Amino acid sequence: MSAETPGESAGNFDRLRLRFRDWRGTRPFWAGLFTLLGGIPIAYFPYATLKLGHMSLAMATTAGAGSLIIGVLLVTLGLTMWFQSATRVFAGVAAILLALVSLVVSNIGGFLIGFLLALVGGALALSWAPGRPQDEAPGEHGGSDAPTAHGATGDLPEDHVAERHYPAPSFEKHDGGEADGVRAAVHDGGHRVG
Structure with a gap:
């Protein structure tokens, strides 16, 4: 018999869900997810053999290796956006460029599915900015660039500027x-x- 009660397991699930939500909020999660998902059809379709009844349809091209490289790089960039969010600008630009190259190299960008997903993921990575911690008040700044009491006259708030x-x-x-x-x-x- 298990030592856990149903209430405790629900508490563990809620705790894991909240931890995941906090982790997701500190990085460009959706950008990484779209970029990662965009790499899968780009790498998959050139090597797939589709069966339509008794007929098999192979999409293999001479650029299959290029498609595999682009797909793997997009998956890697998606993971990079998740785990190294400081490199989000580089990863976003690289994802957009690889998505554009996949139009020519990889069956029209994985039949436009991978192209659109990678393009949206790269754009989201470029537009994402880290948020302010919730425990910090809106007027406070927690960094070395925070204004001090001995600041210059140019550091006055906008409503005090004549x-x-x-x-x-x-x-x-x-x-x-x-x-x-x-x-x-x-x-x-x-x-x-x-």
């Missing part, structure tokens, strides 16, 4: 007092008619 006033343009005096009237109107904010 409007900049630029000097009025200067006009040269040409024939008579016409320029003086324009200059006076400019200095008064444009209210004087001249």
Whole structure:
């Protein structure tokens, strides 16, 4: 008989689910998943033998090795996005480039399935940015670039920055007092008619 009760096993499942959700939230999970799934049809279709009744259909091409390399690289890039999220930009650009190359090399990118999955995965990797930890307040920054109390005047928050006033343009005096009237109107904010 088992020492675990049903309530404890449900607690373990919830704990594992929450741990997975925390792990997933700290990395470009969906980008890695789409990239990894995009590599599978690209590598699979050139070596697959499909059976339609008594007829077998082989998709083998002379570029089968190229398809296998592209597929394996896309799977590797998907795993890299998961476990080395600091290299997400490189992995995203490489996934997009490999997806584009697969259009020519690998049966139209694994019949467009692998191409679209890898393209979306690469784009998601490029657009993903690490979030702020939940225990940190919105106004706080937890890094070396955090503003200090002794910061320069350029470090003021946006709502404390005063409007900049630029000097009025200067006009040269040409024939008579016409320029003086324009200059006076400019200095008064444009209210004087001249």
